[in-house]
Amino acid sequence: MRPDSSASARYSVEQSREARAGLVGAQRVVVKIGSALLTRDGAGLDREALAPWVDQMNALDPSVVVVSSGSVAEGMLRLGWKTRPQQLHELQAAAAIGQMGLAQAWETEFKRHNRLTAQVLLTHDDLSNRRRYLNARTTLRTLTRLGVTPVINENDTTATDEIRFGDNDRLAALVANLVEADLLIILTDQLGMFTDNPNTNPNASLISFAHASDTGLDAMVTGPGGLLGRGGMQTKLAAARLAARSGTSTVIASGRVDRVLERVLAGEEIGSLLVSDKERLLARKQWLAGHLQTRGKLTLDAGAVRVLVEQGRSLLAVGVSKVQGTFDSGDMVLCCNEQGAEIARGLINYSSAEATKIAGHSSAKIAELLGYTYAPELIHRDNLVLTDISAQTL
Numbered sequence: 315m316r317p318d319s320s321a322s323a324r325y326s327v328e329q330s331r332e333a334r335a336g337l338v339g340a341q342r343v344v345v346k347i348g349s350a351l352l353t354r355d356g357a358g359l360d361r362e363a364l365a366p367w368v369d370q371m372n373a374l375d376p377s378v379v380v381v382s383s384g385s386v387a388e389g390m391l392r393l394g395w396k397t398r399p400q401q402l403h404e405l406q407a408a409a410a411i412g413q414m415g416l417a418q419a420w421e422t423e424f425k426r427h428n429r430l431t432a433q434v435l436l437t438h439d440d441l442s443n444r445r446r447y448l449n450a451r452t453t454l455r456t457l458t459r460l461g462v463t464p465v466i467n468e469n470d471t472t473a474t475d476e477i478r479f480g481d482n483d484r485l486a487a488l489v490a491n492l493v494e495a496d497l498l499i500i501l502t503d504q505l506g507m508f509t510d511n512p513n514t515n516p517n518a519s520l521i522s523f524a525h526a527s528d529t530g531l532d533a534m535v536t537g538p539g540g541l542l543g544r545g546g547m548q549t550k551l552a553a554a555r556l557a558a559r560s561g562t563s564t565v566i567a568s569g570r571v572d573r574v575l576e577r578v579l580a581g582e583e584i585g586s587l588l589v590s591d592k593e594r595l596l597a598r599k600q601w602l603a604g605h606l607q608t609r610g611k612l613t614l615d616a617g618a619v620r621v622l623v624e625q626g627r628s629l630l631a632v633g634v635s636k637v638q639g640t641f642d643s644g645d646m647v648l649c650c651n652e653q654g655a656e657i658a659r660g661l662i663n664y665s666s667a668e669a670t671k672i673a674g675h676s677s678a679k680i681a682e683l684l685g686y687t688y689a690p691e692l693i694h695r696d697n698l699v700l701t702d703i704s705a706q707t708l
């Protein structure tokens with residue numbers, strides 16, 4: 315393959331330096347740790363390897379969400395299996411057994427710092443269904459707000475072929491989308507993404523910087539993954555592209571490098587940085603604006619229109635005078651002014667039946683009216699996109 319055609323050759327040093335410097339203020343970071351790194355060639359979890367990552371995560375300012383593989387490898391060890399099973403139900407059994415050890419290992423390490431961890435197991439269905447997507451998002455946000463570190467893996471027990479993520483690189487990218495991470499860090503057993511598989515080509519060189527969308531990268535990552543890893547670099551590139559869709563950049567680096575997380579977040583040139591071409595919030599708003607069918611319509615009073623348009627605030631029930639259509643919480647609804655013109659659209663936290671009951675009332679009354687609350691806002695500003703250009707200049 316093209317050993318000396320490093321993709322970074324096409325980017326200027328300034329571009330790369332500026333992008334690295336941009337990592338310094340990262341607030342929300344998803345760290346994915348692959349089986350290749352976390353397990354010792356199939357001999358179960360390398361518990362000693364966990365300690366330095368946990369020490370770094372604890373010392374860092376940003377709230378960290380961990381996506382950890384390793385359940386199948388640990389399950390295989392506990393079952394005395396030497397080779398990875400082919401049958402899905404055997405893999406599922408191994409994962410269910412190994413997940414006990416995986417969760418325990420993370421919990422034990424974080425406990426040294428008096429930090430709580432939370433196990434979160436997700437399937438594809440959880441993130442493609444809007445209601446579950448919002449639930450997962452709210453739970454993860456609540457956990458990080460409480461100072462608890464979520465440790466995520468695929469829910470291998472219930473996942474069938476159709477609802478599997480299939481690899482945790484992809485899962486980590488979707489989690490980065492979900493929590494609107496500033497950065498996705500994929501730790502693996504190589505220094506980063508090379509121009510060819512370094513296991514088979516000693517001339518391959520490290521790509522330190524590229525745009526995730528760079529099609530020149532595709533030919534460089536065709537080699538298979540390791541003994542226990544699933545997709546090699548191919549799925550890591552796909553993950554970086556997925557994360558880039560919501561404006562999140564990705565660093566692929568070796569988990570064996572000293573203080574790797576600290577150094578990435580200090581803007582040091584380490585591993586491969588694959589940047590997104592899009593600004594983060596804009597990317598999410600584009601996704602909201604373009605990708606979901608609307609299920610209902612809310613009529614907003616003039617005051618609500620003003621705070622949405624002029625101050626970019628969340629929509630509260632008190633500003634809604636009419637609810638039309640039948641929708642569930644998590645559905646996309648239109649927000650119109652009293653003249654019927656569309657002002658915005660967004661993912662609503664309440665169903666049409668609930669919204670009808672609380673419309674016109676203050677957030678403090680939601681619990682009394684419904685007997686419960688999901689959120690103080692009808693539509694949170696992060697889930698709301700202004701759609702009418704002329705209305706924006708009201």
Ligand SMILES: Nc1ncnc2c1ncn2[C@@H]1O[C@H](COP(=O)(O)OP(=O)(O)O)[C@@H](O)[C@H]1O
Pocket residue numbers: 347348349350351501502503504506507508509510511512513534535536537538539540541542543544545546547548
């Ligand atoms: N261009 C490349 N650069 C780096 N590694 C590559 C490349 N192509 C293939 N690989 C392989 O990908 C492996 C990492 O992927 P994988 O084993 O799936 O790791 P993980 O378990 O961390 O997800 C490396 O050990 C290497 O053999």
Ligand SMILES: N[C@@H](CCC(=O)OP(=O)(O)O)C(=O)O
Pocket residue numbers: 347348349350382383384385386387409467468470480481482483542543544545546
């Ligand atoms: N849920 C599986 C994930 C396997 C997986 O994606 O592995 P990897 O490619 O090493 O991140 C496990 O924990 O073993």
